[in-house]
Amino acid sequence: DAGVIQSPRHEVTEMGQEVTLRCKPISGHNSLFWYRQTMMRGLELLIYFNNNVPIDDSGMPEDRFSAKMPNASFSTLKIQPSEPRDSAVYFCASHGELADGTQYFGPGTRLLVL
Amino acid sequence: AQSVSQHNHHVILSEAASLELGCNYSYGGTVNLFWYVQYPGQHLQLLLKYFSGDPLVKGIKGFEAEFIKSKFSFNLRKPSVQWSDTAEYFCAVSKNYGGATNKLIFGTGTLLAVQP
Numbered sequence: 001d002a003g004v005i006q007s008p009r010h011e012v013t014e015m016g017q018e019v020t021l022r023c024k025p026i027s028g029h030n031s032l033f034w035y036r037q038t039m040m041r042g043l044e045l046l047i048y049f050n051n052n053v054p055i056d057d058s059g060m061p062e063d064r065f066s067a068k069m070p071n072a073s074f075s076t077l078k079i080q081p082s083e084p085r086d087s088a089v090y091f092c093a094s095h096g097e098l099a100d101g102t103q104y105f106g107p108g109t110r111l112l113v114l
Numbered sequence: 115a116q117s118v119s120q121h122n123h124h125v126i127l128s129e130a131a132s133l134e135l136g137c138n139y140s141y142g143g144t145v146n147l148f149w150y151v152q153y154p155g156q157h158l159q160l161l162l163k164y165f166s167g168d169p170l171v172k173g174i175k176g177f178e179a180e181f182i183k184s185k186f187s188f189n190l191r192k193p194s195v196q197w198s199d200t201a202e203y204f205c206a207v208s209k210n211y212g213g214a215t216n217k218l219i220f221g222t223g224t225l226l227a228v229q230p
Contacts, residue, residue: 033217043158043204043220056217091157101146101208103218105158 002026004106006092012112018080021109024073025094033103034067034077035091043091049075082113116141118207120221127195128229135190135224137205147188148206148218149179158204164188175199197230 005024013019025032033048047057049069057067064083069075079086089110093103121136139145149161162173169181179190188205205221 042222045217045220048217093158101218102148102160102163104160105150107157 004092004094004104006090006106006109008109009107010110010112012114013082014114015083016081017113018078019082019086019111019113021077021079021090021092021111023075023077023092023106025075025092026096026104027073029094029096029104030072031095032069032075033093033095034075035093036088037091037108038088046077082111084113087111087113116207116209116219118205118219118221120203120205120224122224123222124225124227126227126229129197130194131228133190133192133195133199133226135203135205135226137188137190137221138186139188139205139207139219140186141207141209142186143209146208147179147181148208149173149177149188149190150204150206150220152202152204152223154201161190161203195226195228197228199226200228201226 004026007022031050034046035043036046037043044059046059047067048055052069052072065079067077089108091108092106095101095103117140119138147164150158151161152158161177162171162179164171164181172178177192179188181188202223202225204223206218208218
């Protein structure tokens with residue numbers, strides 16, 4: 001099992017540019033979560049999907065952030081336009097049908113907006 | 115609203131010392147409880163979880179946690195820490211809906227530094 005795959009692993013961009021983060025969940029998992037981790041705010045849930053449908057996006061900071069899950073094996077998190085305060089590590093996680101809700105995390109994308 | 119409190123933000127121990135990290139949650143219903151560990155520069159990995167049954171749960175690398183329902187607590191313990199246990203530890207809770215997807219509520223994390 002390859003685990004949750006995220007790309008890119010590192011991204012450096014300039015303020016105002018569009019950033020797209022990608023995630024491939026574990027095969028067979030039906031729920032996908034996007035988190036952001038910073039020193040100041042810790043680990044924050046941004047949005048999660050169940051069976052490709054967004055269930056709770058209350059953690060998305062503002063309209064500059066959007067997330068899609070066009071199919072069961074792929075999701076994107078887009079920031080447009082990016083700002084320096086978006087610099088963080090973005091994690092994707094997935095979980096399957098087990099009732100206990102265990103989430104499996106990807107390696108993260110470390111984003112730096114200059 | 116559900117919340118998870120981790121009382122210690124930073125803990126510094128010497129090798130072979132015993133460890134106990136506190137975790138309390140606010141939800142009163144049936145819950146699932148987790149401890150995740152994040153080693154420096156890495157992603158979160160599951161350390162152990164409580165779903166049902168024996169409230170004393172054993173995880174990887176000699177860690178264990180005890181679910182005390184009356185105290186809404188799920189403290190993490192290890193009798194003798196090693197330098198390699200240096201990491202950040204996150205407690206998390208999700209509601210048990212018997213199979214439905216649900217989000218995890220994470221605590222703010224405890225940074226553990228083990229001195230050789």
